[in-house]
Protein backbone atom coordinates (compact mmCIF):
# COMPACT_ATOMS: atom_id res chain seq x y z
CA UNK A 1 0.00 0.00 0.00
CA UNK A 2 2.80 2.35 -0.96
CA UNK A 3 0.38 4.87 -2.44
CA UNK A 4 -1.29 5.60 0.89
CA UNK A 5 -1.64 9.21 1.98
CA UNK A 6 -0.94 10.66 5.43
CA UNK A 7 -3.29 10.53 8.41
CA UNK A 8 -3.92 14.25 8.04
CA UNK A 9 -4.79 13.91 4.35
CA UNK A 10 -7.24 11.08 4.97
CA UNK A 11 -8.85 12.93 7.87
CA UNK A 12 -9.28 15.96 5.61
CA UNK A 13 -10.65 13.65 2.93
CA UNK A 14 -13.23 12.40 5.42
CA UNK A 15 -14.30 15.98 6.16
CA UNK A 16 -14.84 16.60 2.44
CA UNK A 17 -16.83 13.36 2.07
CA UNK A 18 -19.01 14.19 5.08
CA UNK A 19 -19.70 17.67 3.73
CA UNK A 20 -20.65 16.19 0.34
CA UNK A 21 -23.17 13.87 1.98
CA UNK A 22 -25.84 15.60 4.07
CA UNK A 23 -28.35 12.85 3.12
CA UNK A 24 -27.95 9.17 2.11
CA UNK A 25 -28.82 10.16 -1.47
CA UNK A 26 -25.98 12.66 -1.54
CA UNK A 27 -23.61 10.09 -0.01
CA UNK A 28 -24.49 7.64 -2.79
CA UNK A 29 -24.16 10.35 -5.46
CA UNK A 30 -20.70 11.35 -4.21
CA UNK A 31 -19.58 7.72 -3.90
CA UNK A 32 -20.83 6.98 -7.43
CA UNK A 33 -18.98 10.04 -8.73
CA UNK A 34 -15.71 8.83 -7.24
CA UNK A 35 -16.23 5.25 -8.45
CA UNK A 36 -17.02 6.47 -11.96
CA UNK A 37 -13.89 8.64 -11.97
CA UNK A 38 -11.93 5.50 -11.06
CA UNK A 39 -13.35 3.60 -14.04
CA UNK A 40 -16.30 1.80 -12.44
CA UNK A 41 -19.45 1.40 -14.51
CA UNK A 42 -22.97 1.90 -13.15
CA UNK A 43 -25.31 -0.98 -14.01
CA UNK A 44 -29.04 -1.25 -13.42
CA UNK A 45 -31.05 -3.98 -11.77
CA UNK A 46 -33.75 -3.78 -14.44
CA UNK A 47 -31.28 -4.80 -17.14
CA UNK A 48 -29.85 -8.21 -18.04
CA UNK A 49 -26.38 -8.55 -16.45
CA UNK A 50 -23.55 -8.71 -18.99
CA UNK A 51 -20.38 -10.71 -18.37
CA UNK A 52 -17.52 -8.62 -17.00
CA UNK A 53 -13.80 -9.29 -17.14
CA UNK A 54 -11.83 -10.08 -14.01
CA UNK A 55 -10.56 -6.90 -12.43
CA UNK A 56 -13.39 -4.80 -13.91
CA UNK A 57 -15.61 -2.84 -11.57
CA UNK A 58 -19.32 -2.01 -11.51
CA UNK A 59 -21.88 -0.66 -9.10
CA UNK A 60 -25.64 -0.62 -8.49
CA UNK A 61 -27.62 2.14 -6.78
CA UNK A 62 -30.90 1.58 -5.01
CA UNK A 63 -32.05 4.90 -3.52
CA UNK A 64 -29.71 5.71 -0.64
CA UNK A 65 -27.85 2.38 -0.97
CA UNK A 66 -24.95 1.45 -3.26
CA UNK A 67 -23.13 -1.84 -3.85
CA UNK A 68 -19.89 -1.85 -5.86
CA UNK A 69 -17.67 -4.75 -6.87
CA UNK A 70 -14.44 -5.60 -8.62
CA UNK A 71 -14.70 -9.02 -10.26
CA UNK A 72 -12.13 -11.59 -9.15
CA UNK A 73 -10.00 -13.83 -11.35
CA UNK A 74 -11.63 -16.95 -9.90
CA UNK A 75 -15.28 -17.80 -9.40
CA UNK A 76 -16.69 -16.52 -6.12
CA UNK A 77 -17.91 -20.07 -5.49
CA UNK A 78 -14.25 -21.09 -5.15
CA UNK A 79 -12.46 -17.90 -4.07
CA UNK A 80 -15.32 -16.17 -2.27
CA UNK A 81 -16.08 -12.51 -1.69
CA UNK A 82 -14.30 -10.00 0.48
CA UNK A 83 -17.08 -7.70 1.57
CA UNK A 84 -16.94 -4.48 3.55
CA UNK A 85 -20.32 -3.08 4.56
CA UNK A 86 -21.46 0.12 6.26
CA UNK A 87 -24.48 2.43 6.36
CA UNK A 88 -25.11 5.74 4.61
CA UNK A 89 -27.88 7.08 6.88
CA UNK A 90 -27.60 9.04 10.12
CA UNK A 91 -30.23 9.99 12.68
CA UNK A 92 -31.92 13.28 11.89
CA UNK A 93 -35.25 15.08 11.61
CA UNK A 94 -37.35 14.45 8.49
CA UNK A 95 -39.98 16.72 6.98
CA UNK A 96 -43.52 15.31 7.17
CA UNK A 97 -45.72 14.93 4.03
CA UNK A 98 -48.01 17.80 5.12
CA UNK A 99 -45.50 19.79 7.15
CA UNK A 100 -46.84 23.33 7.24
CA UNK A 101 -47.64 24.68 10.69
CA UNK A 102 -48.48 28.30 11.52
CA UNK A 103 -48.46 29.07 15.20
CA UNK A 104 -48.21 32.27 17.24
CA UNK A 105 -47.19 34.15 14.08
CA UNK A 106 -44.32 31.75 13.22
CA UNK A 107 -43.97 29.37 10.29
CA UNK A 108 -42.81 25.94 11.36
CA UNK A 109 -42.34 22.52 9.74
CA UNK A 110 -43.64 19.30 11.24
CA UNK A 111 -40.85 16.73 11.55
CA UNK A 112 -40.53 13.03 12.25
CA UNK A 113 -37.57 11.68 14.20
CA UNK A 114 -35.44 9.40 12.00
CA UNK A 115 -33.45 6.91 14.09
CA UNK A 116 -31.99 7.40 17.56
CA UNK A 117 -31.42 11.16 17.48
CA UNK A 118 -29.64 12.70 20.49
CA UNK A 119 -32.40 15.29 20.49
CA UNK A 120 -31.01 18.13 22.58
CA UNK A 121 -27.99 18.49 20.26
CA UNK A 122 -30.31 19.58 17.43
CA UNK A 123 -31.51 22.64 19.29
CA UNK A 124 -30.06 26.10 18.65
CA UNK A 125 -28.31 24.91 15.49
CA UNK A 126 -28.51 26.61 12.09
CA UNK A 127 -30.24 23.96 10.02
CA UNK A 128 -30.25 23.39 6.26
CA UNK A 129 -32.40 20.96 4.27
CA UNK A 130 -31.35 18.09 2.04
CA UNK A 131 -32.58 14.89 0.46
CA UNK A 132 -34.45 13.64 -2.55
CA UNK A 133 -37.51 15.08 -4.28
CA UNK A 134 -39.68 13.38 -6.87
CA UNK A 135 -40.86 15.81 -9.53
CA UNK A 136 -43.16 15.42 -12.51
CA UNK A 137 -41.25 14.67 -15.70
CA UNK A 138 -42.43 14.02 -19.26
CA UNK A 139 -42.47 10.24 -18.67
CA UNK A 140 -43.54 10.18 -15.03
CA UNK A 141 -41.91 10.94 -11.72
CA UNK A 142 -38.19 11.77 -11.73
CA UNK A 143 -35.84 12.09 -8.76
CA UNK A 144 -33.97 15.31 -7.98
CA UNK A 145 -31.26 15.73 -5.39
CA UNK A 146 -32.00 18.73 -3.23
CA UNK A 147 -29.78 20.62 -0.85
CA UNK A 148 -29.62 24.02 0.71
CA UNK A 149 -26.89 25.01 3.14
CA UNK A 150 -28.48 28.35 3.80
CA UNK A 151 -29.48 28.31 7.47
CA UNK A 152 -33.23 27.90 6.99
CA UNK A 153 -34.45 26.96 10.41
CA UNK A 154 -33.76 26.57 14.12
CA UNK A 155 -35.24 24.57 16.95
CA UNK A 156 -34.98 27.24 19.60
CA UNK A 157 -34.43 26.23 23.21
CA UNK A 158 -36.65 27.66 25.88
CA UNK A 159 -34.80 30.37 27.84
CA UNK A 160 -33.38 29.21 31.15
CA UNK A 161 -35.51 31.83 32.93
CA UNK A 162 -38.60 29.94 31.74
CA UNK A 163 -37.08 26.52 32.38
CA UNK A 164 -35.21 26.89 35.67
CA UNK A 165 -34.76 23.19 36.33
CA UNK A 166 -33.19 22.29 32.97
CA UNK A 167 -29.58 21.94 34.13
CA UNK A 168 -30.62 19.69 36.99
CA UNK A 169 -33.46 17.74 35.38
CA UNK A 170 -32.08 17.49 31.85
CA UNK A 171 -33.41 18.82 28.56
CA UNK A 172 -36.49 16.80 27.59
CA UNK A 173 -38.44 17.23 24.38
CA UNK A 174 -41.88 16.01 23.35
CA UNK A 175 -41.23 14.76 19.80
CA UNK A 176 -44.59 15.95 18.47
CA UNK A 177 -44.78 19.34 20.16
CA UNK A 178 -41.32 20.65 20.86
CA UNK A 179 -39.10 19.77 17.89
CA UNK A 180 -40.71 21.76 15.09
CA UNK A 181 -38.07 24.02 13.56
CA UNK A 182 -39.06 27.67 13.11
CA UNK A 183 -38.60 28.95 9.55
CA UNK A 184 -40.11 32.37 9.33
CA UNK A 185 -42.50 35.19 10.14
CA UNK A 186 -45.19 36.83 8.04
CA UNK A 187 -46.56 35.26 4.89
CA UNK A 188 -45.31 32.05 3.25
CA UNK A 189 -46.86 29.86 0.55
CA UNK A 190 -45.85 26.67 2.29
CA UNK A 191 -43.11 24.07 1.99
CA UNK A 192 -44.22 22.42 -1.24
CA UNK A 193 -44.30 25.61 -3.26
CA UNK A 194 -41.05 26.81 -1.65
CA UNK A 195 -39.45 23.50 -2.66
CA UNK A 196 -40.82 23.81 -6.18
CA UNK A 197 -39.33 27.31 -6.45
CA UNK A 198 -35.94 25.94 -5.30
CA UNK A 199 -36.19 23.40 -8.15
CA UNK A 200 -36.82 25.98 -10.89
CA UNK A 201 -40.58 25.60 -10.68
CA UNK A 202 -40.76 21.84 -11.20
CA UNK A 203 -43.92 20.18 -9.94
CA UNK A 204 -43.13 18.46 -6.64
CA UNK A 205 -44.81 15.06 -6.13
CA UNK A 206 -43.15 13.72 -2.97
CA UNK A 207 -39.95 13.97 -0.94
CA UNK A 208 -37.57 12.38 1.51
CA UNK A 209 -35.97 15.47 3.01
CA UNK A 210 -34.29 15.99 6.35
CA UNK A 211 -32.57 18.74 8.26
CA UNK A 212 -28.79 18.93 8.55
CA UNK A 213 -26.40 21.15 10.48
CA UNK A 214 -24.90 23.84 8.24
CA UNK A 215 -21.67 24.16 10.23
CA UNK A 216 -18.67 22.91 8.22
CA UNK A 217 -16.76 19.90 9.59
CA UNK A 218 -13.23 20.63 10.79
CA UNK A 219 -10.11 19.24 12.36
CA UNK A 220 -9.51 20.60 15.85
CA UNK A 221 -7.93 20.22 19.24
CA UNK A 222 -4.23 20.25 20.12
CA UNK A 223 -2.21 19.37 17.01
CA UNK A 224 -5.51 18.75 15.18
CA UNK A 225 -5.97 15.52 17.14
CA UNK A 226 -9.70 15.43 16.46
CA UNK A 227 -12.27 15.37 13.71
CA UNK A 228 -15.34 17.46 14.56
CA UNK A 229 -18.12 16.64 12.12
CA UNK A 230 -21.71 15.51 11.67
CA UNK A 231 -22.60 11.98 10.49
CA UNK A 232 -19.26 10.34 11.37
CA UNK A 233 -21.58 7.43 12.25
CA UNK A 234 -21.38 6.09 9.70
CA UNK A 235 -19.74 8.14 6.96
CA UNK A 236 -16.44 7.51 8.77
CA UNK A 237 -16.87 3.87 7.71
CA UNK A 238 -18.29 4.59 4.22
CA UNK A 239 -15.33 6.84 3.48
CA UNK A 240 -12.62 4.47 4.75
CA UNK A 241 -14.21 1.53 2.88
CA UNK A 242 -14.37 3.57 -0.34
CA UNK A 243 -10.76 4.75 -0.06
CA UNK A 244 -9.54 1.21 0.70
CA UNK A 245 -11.63 -0.22 -2.14
CA UNK A 246 -10.19 2.25 -4.65
CA UNK A 247 -6.64 1.59 -3.41
CA UNK A 248 -6.95 -2.18 -3.77
CA UNK A 249 -5.57 -4.16 -6.67
CA UNK A 250 -7.66 -6.96 -8.24
CA UNK A 251 -7.34 -10.41 -6.70
CA UNK A 252 -8.52 -14.00 -7.18
CA UNK A 253 -11.50 -13.30 -4.93
CA UNK A 254 -14.25 -10.79 -5.70
CA UNK A 255 -14.17 -7.50 -3.78
CA UNK A 256 -17.46 -5.96 -2.72
CA UNK A 257 -18.29 -2.67 -1.05
CA UNK A 258 -21.87 -2.43 0.29
CA UNK A 259 -23.24 0.84 1.65
CA UNK A 260 -26.80 0.61 2.94
CA UNK A 261 -29.45 3.14 3.79
CA UNK A 262 -31.97 2.61 6.62
CA UNK A 263 -29.63 1.01 9.18
CA UNK A 264 -30.71 3.50 11.82
CA UNK A 265 -34.34 2.39 11.48
CA UNK A 266 -33.75 -1.37 11.39
CA UNK A 267 -32.73 -2.10 7.74
CA UNK A 268 -35.89 -4.04 6.87
CA UNK A 269 -36.72 -2.04 3.74
CA UNK A 270 -36.49 -2.22 -0.03
CA UNK A 271 -33.04 -0.64 -0.02
CA UNK A 272 -31.93 -1.71 3.45
CA UNK A 273 -29.39 -4.38 4.42
CA UNK A 274 -32.28 -6.80 5.04
CA UNK A 275 -33.46 -6.40 1.43
CA UNK A 276 -32.25 -8.59 -1.44
CA UNK A 277 -29.66 -6.17 -2.88
CA UNK A 278 -26.43 -7.80 -1.71
CA UNK A 279 -27.67 -11.36 -2.26
CA UNK A 280 -28.65 -10.46 -5.81
CA UNK A 281 -25.19 -9.01 -6.43
CA UNK A 282 -23.65 -12.27 -5.17
CA UNK A 283 -25.84 -14.27 -7.59
CA UNK A 284 -24.91 -11.96 -10.46
CA UNK A 285 -21.19 -12.39 -9.79
CA UNK A 286 -21.45 -16.15 -9.33
CA UNK A 287 -23.30 -16.37 -12.66
CA UNK A 288 -20.54 -14.26 -14.26
CA UNK A 289 -18.22 -17.27 -13.93
CA UNK A 290 -20.79 -19.68 -15.39
CA UNK A 291 -20.17 -22.01 -12.49
CA UNK A 292 -23.74 -22.72 -11.50
CA UNK A 293 -22.98 -25.61 -9.17
CA UNK A 294 -25.79 -26.54 -6.81
CA UNK A 295 -25.36 -24.63 -3.59
CA UNK A 296 -23.13 -22.07 -5.30
CA UNK A 297 -24.27 -19.21 -3.05
CA UNK A 298 -23.62 -21.27 0.08
CA UNK A 299 -20.17 -22.31 -1.11
CA UNK A 300 -19.38 -18.73 -2.07
CA UNK A 301 -20.53 -17.53 1.37
CA UNK A 302 -18.40 -20.14 3.11
CA UNK A 303 -15.36 -19.05 1.09
CA UNK A 304 -16.03 -15.40 1.93
CA UNK A 305 -15.77 -13.11 4.88
CA UNK A 306 -17.17 -9.72 5.60
CA UNK A 307 -16.18 -6.70 7.57
CA UNK A 308 -19.14 -4.82 8.96
CA UNK A 309 -17.76 -1.35 9.68
CA UNK A 310 -19.64 0.95 12.00
CA UNK A 311 -18.39 3.49 14.48
CA UNK A 312 -17.48 2.33 17.99
CA UNK A 313 -17.96 3.87 21.42
CA UNK A 314 -14.66 5.39 22.53
CA UNK A 315 -14.25 5.77 26.28
CA UNK A 316 -15.50 9.17 27.47
CA UNK A 317 -13.32 10.79 30.15
CA UNK A 318 -16.35 12.24 31.95
CA UNK A 319 -18.34 9.00 31.85
CA UNK A 320 -15.64 6.30 31.91
CA UNK A 321 -17.75 4.15 34.24
CA UNK A 322 -20.20 3.59 31.38
CA UNK A 323 -17.60 1.33 29.74
CA UNK A 324 -16.67 -2.21 30.66
CA UNK A 325 -13.46 -1.66 32.67
CA UNK A 326 -11.33 -3.99 30.52
CA UNK A 327 -12.76 -2.71 27.23
CA UNK A 328 -12.23 1.01 26.85
CA UNK A 329 -11.37 1.85 23.23
CA UNK A 330 -9.38 5.05 22.73
CA UNK A 331 -9.83 7.54 19.94
CA UNK A 332 -6.79 7.17 17.69
CA UNK A 333 -6.05 3.69 19.04
CA UNK A 334 -6.83 1.84 15.81
CA UNK A 335 -9.79 -0.29 14.69
CA UNK A 336 -12.09 -1.52 17.45
CA UNK A 337 -13.16 -5.18 17.26
CA UNK A 338 -16.72 -5.35 18.55
CA UNK A 339 -18.31 -8.50 19.90
CA UNK A 340 -21.41 -9.37 21.88
CA UNK A 341 -22.47 -12.63 23.45
CA UNK A 342 -25.96 -12.40 21.94
CA UNK A 343 -24.46 -11.41 18.58
CA UNK A 344 -25.78 -7.89 18.36
CA UNK A 345 -22.36 -7.67 16.71
CA UNK A 346 -21.56 -10.41 14.19
CA UNK A 347 -17.98 -11.12 15.29
CA UNK A 348 -16.99 -14.72 16.01
CA UNK A 349 -13.67 -16.02 17.34
CA UNK A 350 -12.72 -17.07 13.80
CA UNK A 351 -13.39 -13.70 12.19
CA UNK A 352 -11.87 -11.78 15.11
CA UNK A 353 -8.69 -13.81 14.77
CA UNK A 354 -8.67 -13.09 11.05
CA UNK A 355 -9.12 -9.38 11.71
CA UNK A 356 -6.30 -9.36 14.24
CA UNK A 357 -4.11 -11.00 11.62
CA UNK A 358 -4.99 -8.29 9.10
CA UNK A 359 -4.16 -5.54 11.59
CA UNK A 360 -0.84 -7.19 12.47
CA UNK A 361 0.02 -7.61 8.78
CA UNK A 362 -0.15 -3.85 8.19
CA UNK A 363 1.24 -2.86 11.62
CA UNK A 364 -1.96 -1.26 12.87
CA UNK A 365 -2.98 -1.67 16.53
CA UNK A 366 -6.45 -2.92 17.33
CA UNK A 367 -8.69 -2.71 20.37
CA UNK A 368 -11.69 -4.61 21.72
CA UNK A 369 -15.14 -3.50 22.76
CA UNK A 370 -17.87 -5.29 24.64
CA UNK A 371 -20.72 -3.48 26.29
CA UNK A 372 -21.04 -3.33 30.05
CA UNK A 373 -22.87 -6.53 30.97
CA UNK A 374 -25.70 -4.54 32.58
CA UNK A 375 -26.36 -2.35 29.52
CA UNK A 376 -28.26 -3.11 26.31
CA UNK A 377 -26.02 -3.32 23.24
CA UNK A 378 -26.41 -1.50 19.92
CA UNK A 379 -26.15 -3.34 16.61
CA UNK A 380 -25.06 -2.99 12.96
CA UNK A 381 -25.81 -4.41 9.52
CA UNK A 382 -23.31 -7.20 10.35
CA UNK A 383 -25.51 -9.79 12.11
CA UNK A 384 -28.37 -9.56 9.61
CA UNK A 385 -26.16 -9.92 6.53
CA UNK A 386 -24.20 -12.76 8.15
CA UNK A 387 -27.47 -14.54 8.96
CA UNK A 388 -29.19 -13.88 5.63
CA UNK A 389 -26.26 -14.62 3.31
CA UNK A 390 -24.16 -17.06 5.31
CA UNK A 391 -21.01 -14.96 5.31
CA UNK A 392 -18.69 -15.13 8.35
CA UNK A 393 -18.46 -11.56 9.60
CA UNK A 394 -16.52 -9.36 11.99
CA UNK A 395 -17.80 -6.05 13.37
CA UNK A 396 -15.24 -3.30 13.62
CA UNK A 397 -15.20 0.49 13.76
CA UNK A 398 -13.29 3.64 14.60
CA UNK A 399 -13.71 4.87 18.17
CA UNK A 400 -15.73 8.07 18.53
CA UNK A 401 -17.53 10.32 21.01
CA UNK A 402 -20.99 11.94 20.79
CA UNK A 403 -22.51 9.16 18.67
CA UNK A 404 -25.87 10.25 17.18
CA UNK A 405 -25.27 13.88 18.13
CA UNK A 406 -25.79 16.50 15.41
CA UNK A 407 -22.00 16.96 15.63
CA UNK A 408 -19.73 14.07 16.53
CA UNK A 409 -16.06 13.56 17.32
CA UNK A 410 -13.41 11.10 16.18
CA UNK A 411 -9.61 11.03 15.92
CA UNK A 412 -7.48 12.28 13.02
CA UNK A 413 -5.17 9.28 13.52
CA UNK A 414 -7.85 6.65 12.86
CA UNK A 415 -8.98 6.83 9.20
CA UNK A 416 -5.52 6.05 7.84
CA UNK A 417 -5.26 2.99 10.09
CA UNK A 418 -8.69 1.77 9.07
CA UNK A 419 -7.97 2.29 5.37
CA UNK A 420 -4.70 0.31 5.62
CA UNK A 421 -6.46 -2.65 7.24
CA UNK A 422 -9.45 -2.61 4.90
CA UNK A 423 -7.24 -2.38 1.80
CA UNK A 424 -5.22 -5.32 3.10
CA UNK A 425 -8.38 -7.40 3.50
CA UNK A 426 -9.68 -6.41 0.07
CA UNK A 427 -6.38 -7.40 -1.54
CA UNK A 428 -4.94 -10.23 0.49
CA UNK A 429 -8.15 -11.62 1.88
Ligand SMILES: [Zn+2]
Pocket residue numbers: 087233234310311
Ligand atom coordinates in the same frame (compact mmCIF):
# COMPACT_ATOMS: atom_id res chain seq x y z
ZN1 LIG B 1 -23.92 3.39 12.91
